[in-house]
Amino acid sequence: AEPADIVAFVEDLLSEKKKSLRGKRLIVTAGATIEAIDPVRFISNHSTGKMGYAIAEALARRGAEVVLISGRTSLPTPTGVRRIDVLSAQEMYEASVREFATAVMCAAVADYTPEEVAPTKLKKGDGELTIRLKRTHDIAAELGAHKAGRILVGFALETDHEEANAEGKLQRKNFDFIVLNSLRDAGAGFGVDTNKVTLIDRAGREELPLLSKAETAEKIADKIESILK
Ligand code: C5P
Numbered sequence: 001a002e003p004a005d006i007v008a009f010v011e012d013l014l015s016e017k018k019k020s021l022r023g024k025r026l027i028v029t030a031g032a033t034i035e036a037i038d039p040v041r042f043i044s045n046h047s048t049g050k051m052g053y054a055i056a057e058a059l060a061r062r063g064a065e066v067v068l069i070s071g072r073t074s075l076p077t078p079t080g081v082r083r084i085d086v087l088s089a090q091e092m093y094e095a096s097v098r099e100f101a102t103a104v105m106c107a108a109v110a111d112y113t114p115e116e117v118a119p120t121k122l123k124k125g126d127g128e129l130t131i132r133l134k135r136t137h138d139i140a141a142e143l144g145a146h147k148a149g150r151i152l153v154g155f156a157l158e159t160d161h162e163e164a165n166a167e168g169k170l171q172r173k174n175f176d177f178i179v180l181n182s183l184r185d186a187g188a189g190f191g192v193d194t195n196k197v198t199l200i201d202r203a204g205r206e207e208l209p210l211l212s213k214a215e216t217a218e219k220i221a222d223k224i225e226s227i228l229k
Contacts (some may be wrong), residue, residue: 008079012061019063020225023183026064027099028056029107029139031071033089037131038118045108046190049073051155052106054217056081062221071107089113089136096139102151102228104220105140105175112136135220144174151227153220154178157189166200176227177201179220187211199223 001009035043049070055066057078065185068083069092077083084099086092089110094102112133122129140154154175159182159184166180180198186196187210195216199206208219 003052004076008057008061012079015017015061019220021059021228022063024064024228025067026059026224027069027096027101027103028052028059029069029092029103029105029109030056031073032108033071033092033110033136034087035089035110035113035136036087036117037051037114038120038122040121043110043112043114044072047071047108047109048191049075049107050191050213051195052104052164052191053078055104055106055220058220058221059212059224067099067101069099069107076100084178089139093137093142095140096143100143100146100150102224103143104153104224105143107139107154108157109139111138116172116186119125138173140173140175147174151176153224155181157181157183163200163205164196166198170200170202177223185197 003116031049032045032047036143037043054077056066060078066081068081070083070085072087084095086095089170092107092109113136115132115134144152152175154169156169156175156178158165162180162182170178178200180200181188183189184195188196192211194210195213196210197208198218210214
């Protein structure tokens, strides 16, 4: 077995957490989507998928059946998780609808995609180039409109009016709770191994300290577990 699998297995043996989510099926979306412009170029964002992968791992360690719908990332698949690789927002949407269950929507999904994908590489000219973009599906909002008893957890990464924006998304996308990341906090956000988040639901908010992404994932899993009970 690979060393990482051996470590995961030993951690599992030593874990004090019971298999508290056994019999539950969950999906986690993670990472960045990629929207093709032509055969060699794309539009994407800085998400590395670390937070989503940590959540998938935490849920699987508690015995849940986890489907990780993943944009492009260089991370290894967590032990015990079924991973579906997708590229575009459209592919992530189709996989999420197909697998629809209680969901943690951690992915950084493109809101816009080129209206047309050029079949051959765009050639440079002297002047400016305009690429027209059209809206993608808002995966979280569409699942939220049909959630029927499923739990939905969203993420918000805000640069201004953080809490008001996150609360708006909680309502609009019909989340049970939303995890607010602020780019203002040192040690939070893209690529780093730590995070500082606030969990917001309809009853109020809980500000967590600076934690590793693995510890943040455990807190999020605890909250999901308490709602499922
Ligand atoms: O509106 P905003 O992109 O800030 O909302 C963030 C939340 O919505 C995240 O949970 C993200 O995964 C989800 N989302 C989505 N599909 C989109 C855009 C965002 O599922 N097209």
